[in-house]
Amino acid sequence: MTVDVEQVKQRHAIADVVVAHGVQLRRSGGRLTGRCPFHRDGRASLVVYPDTRSYYCFGCGAGGDVINFVQRVEQIDFREAINRLGATESSVVAPPRSPAPTRRLSLDDRLILTAACELYHETLLRNPGMLLFLETRGIPEWVARQCRLGFSDGRLLASYLKRRRLSLKRAEEIGLLFASGDETMKERVVIPELRGAYCGWMVGRVVDGLREPRYRGLALPRPLLGYERTRGHRRLFLTEGPFDWLTLTSWGLPACALLGTQPGPDTLRLLSHARSVVLVFDTDAAGRDGATHLAEALGERARIVELPDGVKDVNELGVRPDGRDAFFRAVDEAERRSRDVAAAR
Secondary structure, eight states, rough: OOOOOOOHHHHHHHHHHHTTOOOEEEEETEEEEEEOOOOOOHHHHEEEEETEEEEETTTTTTTTEHHHHHHHHHTTOOHHHHHTBBBOOSBOOOOOSSSGGGGOOOOHHHHHHHHHHHHHHHHHTTTTHHHHHHTTTTTTHHHHTTOOOOESSSSSSSHHHHHHTTHHHHHTTTTTTOOOBBBBBEEEEEEEETTEEEEEEEEEESSSSSSSSEEOOSSSSOBBGGGGGTOOOEEEEEEEHHHHHHHHTTTTOOOOOSSSSSOTTTHHHHHGGEEEEEEESSHHHHHHHHHHHHHHHHHHGGOOOOOOTOOOOOOHHHTTTHHHHHHHHHHHHHHHHHHHHHHHO
């Protein structure tokens, strides 16, 4: 039976698919820009065009539609890319995966994700080199244990899920396995999203810093990473990336990570319980723009922290001997600016 390719493209928004593969996008007019996952480039040379459901990289010349993107990023053929996007064998295309918030994952999904989280966590704890890597990034072992950080060596997940009688097909659909059976998180530090006794999502970060994409998420909607840990707090800290979040967690702060600079559809609702939201974004142009736009949406509750000169992000600050003190000075300054603005009104 033939597959309606146009329906596949229509049902899978290209921006969502690009983000699900670890690329952070920010809006620029009617388009979105980010770092291309197909070549090493520090610039935001990748442009995604939602209106035409296409992408193009001005750095390496890669371009095409959502199917072509999946082919390139996962190094698979056209048919596998169609299957990866959830098409059935009939002419009717399956609906996009998990359009609802991730809290509505099925029990089987949660069991699969939690099993992967357990395996990766135990693998990390048995790997002194990975614990040392985290230590050099300012993430102590107690944080790795508390947040159940993991590491994928790329060899164990499929057999582990089989022993647990969990579906490899579903593990592929949610983004833990490629169609080839290889692990998507291979040779990455894995940061899970914990919800009570379950894992509801995870993202993997490369260790050597040389491979792209730097971060790889799942084929599921992005959460507000660490949100569960902020419940009951009237002031919370919001970062861009997972390692920034881990740094603030190591300092005992109620924090969560946006996983980019663009808030998801549920972000403002989830942040509504906080009386004060302290924005700790990167110091590059995307981070500054993202913080400014989110602060406008949050109104008087927002505080934008300006990190010291020469510091890229809060995780970089976290490895400095005086980093914690410098950060809290920056927070105090953000609070002072907020009071001055309120007094001037």
